[in-house]
Amino acid sequence: MSRAFLVVLDSVGCGGAPDAARFGDEGANTLLHIHEQVGLKMPNLMKLGLGAALGISTAETHGLHGVAREVSLGKDTPSGHWELAGVPVPWDWHYFPDTHPSFPPEISAMVAEFCETDGILGDCHASGTDIITQFGEEHLRTGKPICYTSADSVFQIAAHEETFGLDRLLQLCQHMAPILHGMNVGRVIARPFVGEDVASFKRTKNRHDYAMKVPSPTLLDWAKADGRATFGVGKISDIFSGRGVDESRKGFDDVLMGHLSDLVDEAPDGALVFANFVEFDSLYGHRRDPAGYAAHLEWFDEAIGPVLDKLRDGDLMLFTADHGNDPTWTGNDHTREQVPVVGAGVGAKDIGQVMFVDVAASVADHLGLTERGPGRSFL
Known part of the structure; x- marks a missing residue:
């Protein structure tokens, strides 16, 4: 039975959100600007198609690749993750003013x-x-x-x-x-x-x-409803208030890579593993550190190589992001961007531009789940 690994590289956006101007982020592009300012050596993800998804490479690719757009009215962690899991946010979030004091x-x-x-x-x-x-x-x-x-x-x-x-x-x-x-x-x-x-x-x-609790069942719930084992790596369990997660494994990103590697070895047939690597965002995006961001991307790419090599026949591993955080941008907050979608396990495929909810539908399709949500599978 197939397994699925959905891996979110927190804040690793790739520009081009059609409503970026609404958020003051027109022209922001996390990956492209890091590449232009510092340079990126990421052979494993580039081979899968990251460069093609970004429009910075025409080299032959061996994986699934494209970009995804969000419809939820935010550029935050819950909006991005919930929508990637099949549930767009149905309300406007409350934001505190940039004043002193900020809070009521x-x-x-x-x-x-x-x-x-x-x-x-x-x-x-x-x-x-x-x-x-x-x-x-x-x-x-x-x-x-x-x-x-x-x-x-x-x-x-x-x-x-x-x-x-x-x-x-x-x-x-x-x-x-x-x-x-x-x-x-x-x-x-x-x-x-x-x-x-x-x-x-x-x-x-x-x-x-x-x-806040997700307003309706997500990909994690769909998997559990069909009797599948579900694992959250990083802050996934927190983002979904523990809902739909059988087992949560936490730590800093280097520890999380070990957890992800172990789950490639250990997760049973039919399992869903949902992971978030947060330090791109927390250590380098918000601090506006392009060199540090580039180094962490290169660390991730090198570390994920042996993990990819261990995938079983029938496994799917998708890499994507929840929003942008362009370290060359003004301020120190997230940027409204579309995100790359790069995958191993289904051969070479250019999926073009898709929606966040299509990620959930595609993972559900791969796992053969009963529920698929509002998205369309790109597999």
């Missing part, structure tokens, strides 16, 4: 009351690493949580994993999540960090996303 006073008061402090720190748009540098030492002195947001529909809370307490931070986020979800804020994110001072602060792997 009643929200800040609820956080402070839970923490038994006389206020919060941050209360603004910020980079997660920058705001820890700015407020980390004050947080250690006062115990006040660091709350911040971005151009995405998120409410993020950073706190020291030891002095504030990881369990306490998770309880705080869990307490605030239904309140913020009621405002159509997509995610409440716990951002624990460690260190003694600004020189040693660093975020840990214990991030946890409390996402």
Whole structure:
């Protein structure tokens, strides 16, 4: 029985979204601009057809390749992943203004009351690493949580994993999540960090996303309904609020590659493995670091080679993305882009331009699932 591996390279967009101007992102192109500014050596994905999908190579390809467009009105993680799993977002997200303060006073008061402090720190748009540098030492002195947001529909809370307490931070986020979800804020994110001072602060792997529940069954649910084993690698379980995921494996990207490799060895016939590699976005896109982004892409390409070599006859492995985050662009937020779709296991095929929901329909088609969703299979 066939297996399917759907691998999301978080933020690895390829420009060309027809509504990019609406988001202030006309001309953004994550992969092309990295290639032009730094250069990219990605022989494994290029051989499958990544270069052809981007229009930067006419070399012979051996895999499925094309690009996908999103219809959900966002450029965020839940919108992209939900739609790739067959469920476009049926509402507009709530975004906090880029002002200081960013949050309604009643929200800040609820956080402070839970923490038994006389206020919060941050209360603004910020980079997660920058705001820890700015407020980390004050947080250690006062115990006040660091709350911040971005151009995405998120409410993020950073706190020291030891002095504030990881369990306490998770309880705080869990307490605030239904309140913020009621405002159509997509995610409440716990951002624990460690260190003694600004020189040693660093975020840990214990991030946890409390996402709004998906409004209808997704590819993961379709697979489970047909009795298939489902695995989430990275933050997939968080994005889908645990729904449809039998087993979740987490860690930093190098650890996640090991998990993906192990699942190629271990996943039973008929299984669905849904993976997200986040550090393209979190470490290099938001920080506007083209060289770092390029290096991580090249690391991924080299590491995925042996994994591809282990695929069984009948396996499908698709690589795609959820949005863009052009590191050469202005600001430090996601960019509205279409995304590449590159696949191994079904031979050479140019699928042209498809929709995000077609990815879910195609994976379901490959697995022979009963439900296919609103998309059309490109296999």
